[in-house]
Amino acid sequence: MPISQVAFIEKMVNSSSLEDLWHLHLDKMQSFGFAGALYGYTNFRYEDNLGDPEDFVILSNHDRNYLDQFFGKRMFAKAPMVQWTLHNDGVCSWSVVREKIAKNEYSREELEILEFNRSWGISTGYTISFKSLSPRSKGGIGLTGGPDSTQADIEAIWQEHGSQILLLNNIFHLKVQQLPYRYPQRALTDRQREVLEWVSDGKTSQDIAMLIGRTTATVEKHLRLAREALGVQTTAQAVSKATFLNQIFLYEG
Known part of the structure; x- marks a missing residue:
């Protein structure tokens, strides 16, 4: 492996923020000739259902308006290459799309999504589906060519x-799975993270109240707000989800 390649991998491995890692990776993919990229990852997959988009890690340099429609209207759920990612590991050329269109193998909804992508100049590329170690997790990236x-x-x-x-x-x-990701709709306050960390260490609300110098009622309020922010019903679920989302036990700075 060339020394320059080793140096680049070292930069990736030593990245301390998701933003730095993404820009480093995106620049590298563009140096190969891929103009765009859309990376997605979830720990909350249920068979063929990827779960709530608010729980996804989404990284992309595609137009914000495109992304808002693609995810806001849940087009991703029926997008052909996303479906391929769900059911496969490895690499797939987007040439299969034209082959399936020629064989009339796509539904009307799938064809509409493909046309939507084409209208945004997204019609050529390769998709990588990463091997999952858990049935709840799935990650993939679409590397796309430019409009021309x-x-x-x-x-x-x-x-x-x-x-x-x-x-x-x-x-x-x-590397992405090691770094914290700020979920806009799932963000916890510093105090909410703190009380969840204490709960995960086996502390009761009374214990936590003594440790942080607050009342038990205040601790219960922070736990309730943490559950609401994470979209779960129990504190145990909140601890589990916050752990999956890399929202607790973080090094500051």
């Missing part, structure tokens, strides 16, 4: 650099 690129252009890139691109994306995906 052809699938033949993308195939040429993959032919020359495919193994390297796959390796870098797998390292990126593993």
Whole structure:
């Protein structure tokens, strides 16, 4: 492996924030010739249902309006390449889309989603579906060409650099799972994180009240607000979900 490649991997591994890691990875993918990328990961998959989009880690350089519609209208749930990601591990060329269109294998809804993507210049690329170690988790990334690129252009890139691109994306995906991600709709306050951490250490509300110098009622309020923020019913579920979302036991700075 070239020294420059080793140095780049070291930068990825040593990234301390998701933002830095993403920009580093995106720049590298663009250097290969991929203009766009959409990465998604969840720990809350239920068979073919990816769960609540608010619990997804979503990283992309696609237009914000495109993303708002793609996720806000839940187009992702029936998008052909997302469905492929759900049921497979490995790599898939977007050439399969044209093959299936020619064979009339897509539903009307799927064709509408493909047309929506094309209207935003997203029609050529490769998808990587990462191997999951849990039936609840799934991650994938779509690497796309520019609006003027052809699938033949993308195939040429993959032919020359495919193994390297796959390796870098797998390292990126593993690193993402180590870093905290700020979920806008699931964000916890510092106090909510603190009381959940104490609960996970086996402390009761009375114990926590003494430890933080507050009343038991105040501790219960913070726990209730943490449950509401995380969209769960019990404190045990809140601890579990906050752990999955990398929201507790964080090093500051």
